[in-house]
Amino acid sequence: MPTPATQTHRIVRIGLAGLGNVGAGVYKNLAKNAGLLRERTGCLLHVSKVAVRDLSRSRDCEVPEPILTTDWRDLVNDPKIDVIVELIGGTETAFELVSAALHAKKPVVTGNKALLAERGQELFALAEVNRTPIYFEAAVAGGIPIIQTVQEGFVGNHIRSIHGIINGTCNYILTRMRDAGISYQEALDEAQKLGYAEADPTLDVSGWDAAHKAIILASLSYGYWVKPEDVLVEGIQNIHLADMAFADKLGYGIKLLSVIRADAEGRVEVRTQPSLLPKSHILASVGGAYNAVLVNGDIVGETLFYGKGAGQDPTSSSVISDLAEAAATLVFGARHSGFVPHGLYGKGKPIDETVSHYYVRLSVDDKPGVLGKVATLFGDRGIGISSVVQPEDLSADHTHLVLMLDDAPLKVMREAIAAISAFDSVREAPVWLRVETME
Amino acid sequence: MPTPATQTHRIVRIGLAGLGNVGAGVYKNLAKNAGLLRERTGCLLHVSKVAVRDLSRSRDCEVPEPILTTDWRDLVNDPKIDVIVELIGGTETAFELVSAALHAKKPVVTGNKALLAERGQELFALAEVNRTPIYFEAAVAGGIPIIQTVQEGFVGNHIRSIHGIINGTCNYILTRMRDAGISYQEALDEAQKLGYAEADPTLDVSGWDAAHKAIILASLSYGYWVKPEDVLVEGIQNIHLADMAFADKLGYGIKLLSVIRADAEGRVEVRTQPSLLPKSHILASVGGAYNAVLVNGDIVGETLFYGKGAGQDPTSSSVISDLAEAAATLVFGARHSGFVPHGLYGKGKPIDETVSHYYVRLSVDDKPGVLGKVATLFGDRGIGISSVVQPEDLSADHTHLVLMLDDAPLKVMREAIAAISAFDSVREAPVWLRVETME
Numbered sequence: 001m002p003t004p005a006t007q008t009h010r011i012v013r014i015g016l017a018g019l020g021n022v023g024a025g026v027y028k029n030l031a032k033n034a035g036l037l038r039e040r041t042g043c044l045l046h047v048s049k050v051a052v053r054d055l056s057r058s059r060d061c062e063v064p065e066p067i068l069t070t071d072w073r074d075l076v077n078d079p080k081i082d083v084i085v086e087l088i089g090g091t092e093t094a095f096e097l098v099s100a101a102l103h104a105k106k107p108v109v110t111g112n113k114a115l116l117a118e119r120g121q122e123l124f125a126l127a128e129v130n131r132t133p134i135y136f137e138a139a140v141a142g143g144i145p146i147i148q149t150v151q152e153g154f155v156g157n158h159i160r161s162i163h164g165i166i167n168g169t170c171n172y173i174l175t176r177m178r179d180a181g182i183s184y185q186e187a188l189d190e191a192q193k194l195g196y197a198e199a200d201p202t203l204d205v206s207g208w209d210a211a212h213k214a215i216i217l218a219s220l221s222y223g224y225w226v227k228p229e230d231v232l233v234e235g236i237q238n239i240h241l242a243d244m245a246f247a248d249k250l251g252y253g254i255k256l257l258s259v260i261r262a263d264a265e266g267r268v269e270v271r272t273q274p275s276l277l278p279k280s281h282i283l284a285s286v287g288g289a290y291n292a293v294l295v296n297g298d299i300v301g302e303t304l305f306y307g308k309g310a311g312q313d314p315t316s317s318s319v320i321s322d323l324a325e326a327a328a329t330l331v332f333g334a335r336h337s338g339f340v341p342h343g344l345y346g347k348g349k350p351i352d353e354t355v356s357h358y359y360v361r362l363s364v365d366d367k368p369g370v371l372g373k374v375a376t377l378f379g380d381r382g383i384g385i386s387s388v389v390q391p392e393d394l395s396a397d398h399t400h401l402v403l404m405l406d407d408a409p410l411k412v413m414r415e416a417i418a419a420i421s422a423f424d425s426v427r428e429a430p431v432w433l434r435v436e437t438m439e
Numbered sequence: 440m441p442t443p444a445t446q447t448h449r450i451v452r453i454g455l456a457g458l459g460n461v462g463a464g465v466y467k468n469l470a471k472n473a474g475l476l477r478e479r480t481g482c483l484l485h486v487s488k489v490a491v492r493d494l495s496r497s498r499d500c501e502v503p504e505p506i507l508t509t510d511w512r513d514l515v516n517d518p519k520i521d522v523i524v525e526l527i528g529g530t531e532t533a534f535e536l537v538s539a540a541l542h543a544k545k546p547v548v549t550g551n552k553a554l555l556a557e558r559g560q561e562l563f564a565l566a567e568v569n570r571t572p573i574y575f576e577a578a579v580a581g582g583i584p585i586i587q588t589v590q591e592g593f594v595g596n597h598i599r600s601i602h603g604i605i606n607g608t609c610n611y612i613l614t615r616m617r618d619a620g621i622s623y624q625e626a627l628d629e630a631q632k633l634g635y636a637e638a639d640p641t642l643d644v645s646g647w648d649a650a651h652k653a654i655i656l657a658s659l660s661y662g663y664w665v666k667p668e669d670v671l672v673e674g675i676q677n678i679h680l681a682d683m684a685f686a687d688k689l690g691y692g693i694k695l696l697s698v699i700r701a702d703a704e705g706r707v708e709v710r711t712q713p714s715l716l717p718k719s720h721i722l723a724s725v726g727g728a729y730n731a732v733l734v735n736g737d738i739v740g741e742t743l744f745y746g747k748g749a750g751q752d753p754t755s756s757s758v759i760s761d762l763a764e765a766a767a768t769l770v771f772g773a774r775h776s777g778f779v780p781h782g783l784y785g786k787g788k789p790i791d792e793t794v795s796h797y798y799v800r801l802s803v804d805d806k807p808g809v810l811g812k813v814a815t816l817f818g819d820r821g822i823g824i825s826s827v828v829q830p831e832d833l834s835a836d837h838t839h840l841v842l843m844l845d846d847a848p849l850k851v852m853r854e855a856i857a858a859i860s861a862f863d864s865v866r867e868a869p870v871w872l873r874v875e876t877m878e
Contacts, residue, residue, distance in 0.1 A: 145592030153584030224787025346661025
C-alpha cells in the first residue's frame with residue numbers, strides 16, 4: 001500500500017499558464033494519474049495556480065475558481081510555486097513569462113516550438129545564467145519522447161540525418177487528399193471541422209510549425225543555433241491532386257517532410273517542404289494525425305519513433321514527463337536511479353487465465369466426421385471457430401485441418417488440445433499458436 | 440573551438456568488464472566519438488582498465504596491453520575507477536561483479552538482461568542501500584532507448600500494453616524461413632554463419648532472451664518484480680514451414696512476440712511465444728535483425744520504437760548513453776539542463792547548395808519539340824532526367840509533361856525553372872517538388 005502523501009511525499013507546486021487544448025489536458029491528466037505519479041516520482045505534482053486570458057470562457061476541464069488568475073505574473077511572483085508550465089503559445093508574452101520565471105529561479109516546462117526556434121538562444125543563455133532549467137519535450141512530436149532520445153539516448157552518436165513527418169495537420173490534409181481524392185481546400189475545411197486544424201491554419205500549412213520543430217532538432221543534434229532565416233520552408237497550400245496522381249503513378253506519395261542532414265564536411269541542411277517519398281518507405285505509410293521521426297546515428301544506425309504528434313493527451317504526456325523530471329531535480333537533486341521508482345502497484349495474472357485467439361493445425365485421417373468431432377469438442381468448451389481451412393495437398397488417406405479459434409483461456413485450450421490429441425483420427429501432436437489480433 | 444580537456448573537463452575513469460562483441464564496440468566507439476562526447480557531456484570518458492577472460496585471444500579491437508587484466512576484481516578495487524561496465528554475460532560471475540561494484544559505491548552500467556530478470560530485485564535493493572545507481576538501457580532492444588522511454592518519457596502513463604519483437608536472432612530466422620522458404624534448421628545455420636546466432640543458440644531460440652527483456656519491461660511498467668516462473672515462454676524451434684504457409688494464406692505472419700498487458704482489474708500477463716500477426720500490422724513488417732516495441736499508454740496512446748536490436752554498434756550506443764548519464768551524475772550531480780549541452784561544432788549549409796532529386800510538372804503546348812527544348816535546358820545545366828511521363832488526358836492542344844530529375848543543387852534548379860517558365864510553349868508556372876530517395 002502506498003504511504004499517505006503527507007508522510008513521505010514532497011509537494012511540488014505548479015503554476016500553469018494557459019488552459020487551451022494542451023493546458024486542459026495537463027490539468028486533467030495530472031489529476032487522473034496523480035496516484036501513479038506520486039508512486040513513481042516520490043512527489044505530489046500539484047497545480048496550485050492557473051493563468052488564463054479570459055475567466056468567463058467555457059473550458060474543457062473544471063478548475064476551481066479560486067486558483068484562476070488572468071495575470072501570469074501571479075504565477076511567477078508566488079513564492080510557493082516551484083515550477084512554471086508555459087502553454088500560452090506565441091512568442092511575445094510567452095518570452096516575457098519564461099524570462100521572468102527563469103529570473104525567479106523557477107524551472108520552466110514549455111511546449112512552445114515557435115518560442116524556442118526563434119528565441120531559444122536568448123532563453124537558454126538566461127537559463128544558464130540563472131542555473132534554472134527549461135524542459136521542452138512537448139515542443140516536438142507531441143507524445144513521442146524524441147527530444148530525450150536525441151539529447152540523451154543518442155548522446156554518443158554523430159547524427160547523420162533526421163527525416164520527420166512532424167506536423168499532424170499537414171499530414172492529415174495530405175492523407176485525405178490522397179485517400180478521398182478531395183482538394184487541398186476541402187481537406188483543410190474537413191480538418192478544421194474535426195479540430196485537426198486551427199481557425200487560422202497558416203502556421204501549420206505554411207510549413208513553419210514543422211520548421212520550428214526541425215530547427216530545435218537540428219540545433220540539438222549539431223550543437224549550434226540554427227537560425228530561422230537559414231532554413232528552407234515550403235507549405236502544402238499549392239499541392240494539387242494532379243501531382244498526387246502523377247506521384248502515385250510513379251510509385252511515390254507526397255508528404256510534408258522535414259529533413260536535417262549533415263554532408264561529408266559537416267555542413268548541415270535544414271529544410272521542410274512537400275516531398276515525394278517512395279511508397280515502399282516506412283515514412284510514406286504514416287497517415288493522418290500521426291508523426292514519425294527517422295533518426296540515423298553513426299553508431300546506432302537507423303531508428304524510427306512513431307506516435308501521435310499533437311492533441312491534448314499525447315502532448316500532455318510529454319509535459320507531465322518534463323514535470324516529473326523537474327520535480328525529481330528540485331526535490332532529490334537528480335532523478336531517482338532505482339529500478340522500480342516507488343511503490344508497488346502491479347500484480348501478476350496467472351498465465352492459465354490469459355486469453356487469445358488461436359491457430360490450430362491437425363494432421364488427421366481423411367474421413368468424414370473428423371471435423372465434426374473436433375468442432376464439437378471446442379464448442380463444448382465454449383471456444384468459437386472463426387474459420388477452417390482443409391487443403392488437399394497431402395496423401396490420399398490423411399489431410400491437414402487448420403482452424404482459427406476465437407478467444408480462449410490458455411487452461412481451456414490446453415485441455416482441449418490434450419483431448420484432441422487422444423483422438424484415433426489425429427495422427428501427430430497438434431500444432432497450436434496464438435493469434436494476436438492487436439486489438 | 441572546444442577548450443582543451445585538461446582545462447575544463449573532468450575525467451571519468453571506466454572499468455570495462457568483458458571485451459566480446461558489445462564490449463569491443465563500446466571501447467571502439469568511445470574512442471571514435473571521444474570529442475563529441477566530451478563536448479556534449481563536459482566529461483572525458485576514459486577506459487582505464489579492461490577485464491577479459493583470456494589475454495591471448497584475438498579481438499575485434501586493439502586495447503593496450505598494460506590496461507588488460509584477467510581479474511574483474513582489479514576494476515572494482517581500483518580507487519581511481521569511477522564506473523564499472525559489466526558486459527561479461529551470464530548470471531554467476533556477473534552477479535558477484537555487480538554486487539562488489541555497488542558495495543564499492545561504483546555506479547554500474549550493464550547490458551545483462553538475464554542477470555536483471557533473474558536477480559534484479561536483489562541487485563536493485565543493493566543499489567538502494569549503497570545509494571549507487573545501476574544503468575541498463577542496453578539490456579533491452581539494443582540501440583533503441585526503450586528503457587528511458589518507459590521509465591521517464593511515459594512516467595505519466597498507465598501502460599495498457601506492450602507488444603515487442605525483441606529478439607533479433609529469432610526474427611532473422613523466421614524472416615528467412617518466410618522469404619527463402621528454408622527450414623528452421625537451415626535458417627539457424629545461416630544465422631550462425633552470419634554471426635546473428637551464437638554457437639549455442641538456446642537462449643535466443645528458446646524465447647528466453649526475449650522473455651528476460653519482457654520481464655524487465657513489465658517490471659518497470661507495473662512497479663512489481665515479475666518472476667521468471669510466472670511468465671509463459673515458448674521458442675521457435677518447432678515452427679514449421681507448413682504453418683508459415685497456412686498463416687500466410689489466412690493473412691498472417693509468424694513472429695516471436697513478447698506481450699505485456701494489464702487487464703481491467705490491473706492483473707498483468709507477461710508472455711513470449713511465436714504468434715500469428717495480421718500481415719497488415721506494422722509489427723508484421725519488422726524484418727531481419729531489427730527490433731520493434733509498440734507501447735500503448737493511457738495518455739500518449741499508441742507509439743512505436745524501431746531500430747537494430749542487437750549487434751556491436753547499436754548496443755554500444757546504449758551503453759555509451761548510460762555512461763554519459765553516469766558521468767553527469769557523478770560530476771555534476773545531475774545531467775546538464777542546457778539546450779545545447781557543451782561546445783559548438785555544427786555549421787550551416789547554404790540552402791542553395793542542398794541537393795535533391797526533383798519532380799517537375801509542366802503544362803505545355805502539345806507540339807513537337809517541347810520535350811527536346813526542356814531536356815536540353817536541364818542537360819546543359821548538368822541535371823539528368825530519369826523518367827518522363829506524358830499523359831494524354833488533357834485538351835487537344837496542351838498537355839502535361841512530368842519529369843523525374845536526378846540530383847540537382849537548389850540554386851541550379853531555381854535557374855532552370857525560371858528559364859523554362861519563360862518558354863512560350865509553357866502555359867502555367869511549373870510545379871516542382873523534391874523527391875526524397877531516402878538513401
